[in-house]
Amino acid sequence: QVQLVESGGGVVQPGGSLRLSCAASGFTFSSYGMHWVRQAPGKGLEWVAFIRYDGSNKYYADSVKGRFTISRDNSKNTLYLQMNSLRAEDTAVYYCAKDWPTWLVLDYWGQGTLVTVSS
Amino acid sequence: EIVLTQSPATLSLSPGERATLSCRASQSVSSYLAWYQQKPGQAPRLLIYDASNRATGIPARFSGSGSGTDFTLTISSLEPEDFAVYYCQQRSNWPPVYTFGQGTKLEIK
Numbered sequence: 001q002v003q004l005v006e007s008g009g010g011v012v013q014p015g016g017s018l019r020l021s022c023a024a025s026g027f028t029f030s031s032y033g034m035h036w037v038r039q040a041p042g043k044g045l046e047w048v049a050f051i052r053y054d055g056s057n058k059y060y061a062d063s064v065k066g067r068f069t070i071s072r073d074n075s076k077n078t079l080y081l082q083m084n085s086l087r088a089e090d091t092a093v094y095y096c097a098k099d100w101p102t103w104l105v106l107d108y109w110g111q112g113t114l115v116t117v118s119s
Numbered sequence: 120e121i122v123l124t125q126s127p128a129t130l131s132l133s134p135g136e137r138a139t140l141s142c143r144a145s146q147s148v149s150s151y152l153a154w155y156q157q158k159p160g161q162a163p164r165l166l167i168y169d170a171s172n173r174a175t176g177i178p179a180r181f182s183g184s185g186s187g188t189d190f191t192l193t194i195s196s197l198e199p200e201d202f203a204v205y206y207c208q209q210r211s212n213w214p215p216v217y218t219f220g221q222g223t224k225l226e227i228k
Contacts, residue, residue: 035217037163044204044206044219044220044221044222045155045157045163045206045208045219045222046219047216047217047218047219050215050217059214059215059216061216095162095163100168103151103153103168103169103172104151104153104209104210104217105153105165105168105208106153106155106163106165106208106217107165107168107174108165109162109163109164110162111161111162112162
């Protein structure tokens with residue numbers, strides 16, 4: 001079965017950096033695009049970034065463009081999110097999710113990792 | 120940028136009742152509209168894709184309808200486990216940006 005396990009969350013000061021990881025199993029990771037989606041405490045879902053199956057194209061929400069970088073290592077079945085210049089408003093649970101390209105949806109999600117930006 | 124507006128923000132119903140949730144897009148999204156369910160402390164779960172197709176393992180009491188700009192998620196007879204927050208989602212053509220509605224909280228009356 002599909003499993004997505006995020007790690008790397010924690011507390012970081014404003015202006016700091018953090019790298020999240022998402023370990024994938026149960027499907028052919030190198031054949032699917034992947035997403036990061038976040039959810040601030042008590043708020044709704046916000047799409048953050050998408051990377052194509054081969055890493056050739058990456059797309060970002062305006063709120064993180066220029067500060068966050070999505071990447072992947074298909075040899076390790078792992079997705080990453082490098083977050084720089086972090087702000088208080090980046091505080092959220094970050095989920096990785098598998099793309100279902102036929103229907104433009106996110107069909108499997110990890111359990112999330114909490115990032116807190118605070119001094 | 121396409122904006123998705125869900126209504127109502129909160130829906131208070133009793134088990135056994137019928138729930139109707141709405142999602143309106145600011146411009147046509149064809150039928151590429153999905154619905155997700157999220158329970159407290161859990162990740163979202165895909166319920167409906169392509170506006171009306173149930174995802175794997177989703178009970179038949181969940182149904183979706185609509186196209187263009189107006190979409191509906193219907194739960195025919197509420198079970199206790201259905202009380203949760205529901206989000207709609209679409210992807211724009213170019214650039215490929217994904218958008219979620221703000222959510223509808225379905226609570227027990």
